[in-house]
Amino acid sequence: AQSVTQPDIHITVSEGASLELRCNYSYGATPYLFWYVQSPGQGLQLLLKYFSGDTLVQGIKGFEAEFKRSQSSFNLRKPSVHWSDAAEYFCAVGEGNMLTFGGGTRLMVKP
Amino acid sequence: EAQVTQNPRYLITVTGKKLTVTCSQNMNHEYMSWYRQDPGLGLRQIYYSMNVEVTDKGDVPEGYKVSRKEKRNFPLILESPSPNQTSLYFCASSPSGDHGYTFGSGTRLTVV
Numbered sequence: 001a002q003s004v005t006q007p008d009i010h011i012t013v014s015e016g017a018s019l020e021l022r023c024n025y026s027y028g029a030t031p032y033l034f035w036y037v038q039s040p041g042q043g044l045q046l047l048l049k050y051f052s053g054d055t056l057v058q059g060i061k062g063f064e065a066e067f068k069r070s071q072s073s074f075n076l077r078k079p080s081v082h083w084s085d086a087a088e089y090f091c092a093v094g095e096g097n098m099l100t101f102g103g104g105t106r107l108m109v110k111p
Numbered sequence: 112e113a114q115v116t117q118n119p120r121y122l123i124t125v126t127g128k129k130l131t132v133t134c135s136q137n138m139n140h141e142y143m144s145w146y147r148q149d150p151g152l153g154l155r156q157i158y159y160s161m162n163v164e165v166t167d168k169g170d171v172p173e174g175y176k177v178s179r180k181e182k183r184n185f186p187l188i189l190e191s192p193s194p195n196q197t198s199l200y201f202c203a204s205s206p207s208g209d210h211g212y213t214f215g216s217g218t219r220l221t222v223v
Binding site: 044097102 | 115142144146151152153154155156159160161167169170201203205209210211212213214215216217
């Protein structure tokens with residue numbers, strides 16, 4: 001069965017600093033990989049997705065993620081964080097209609 | 112506007128009283144799914160549907176029912192709610208599994 005691990009439950013960064021959120025997955029084949037963001041009281045919004053091809057994927061709001069097969073990782077990055085990026089971030093692995101989420105990483109942004 | 116609409120947004124009910132949470136999408140998506148979100152556990156899939164009259168269990172289906180009689184609607188039914196079903200529920204839809212899902216705004220359910 002597929003599984004997703006987000007090792008960091010909470011991360012705090014200063015506004016303007018760079019960000020990397022970690023995601024590791026367990027899956028037998030090349031998975032479909034997603035990053036979602038959840039702002040307080042809101043549903044989940046898709047940031048980016050990876051299916052195949054270029055391992056560096058660009059998403060919305062200035063986010064990008066890199067798929068590394070050898071490390072079974074799909075880390076999310078942003079070069080300069082804005083206060084509005086404070087939210088919870090979820091990595092997910094997809095197979096057909098099954099979507100398995102990690103436990104989430106809550107990002108706090110210091111002024 | 113393309114969206115997934117869930118109702119109600121908030122619901123407090125008593126143990127054993129049947130309830131239905133509605134979900135509707137206006138994007139003509141084939142796939143629909145229900146998730147529950149609990150602190151520290153992320154989102155877990157309850158049921159999913161790949162088309163009208165086609166549904167299947169996710170990771171945590173116990174205590175829930177669904178139906179897909181029309182493409183746009185995918186209600187979640189709790190026949191006899193219990194306190195351990197207190198959670199935040201999300202409905203989502205997708206044109207196919209590899210497109211990613213569009214999520215509704217959530218339904219916060221409290222069972223006392």
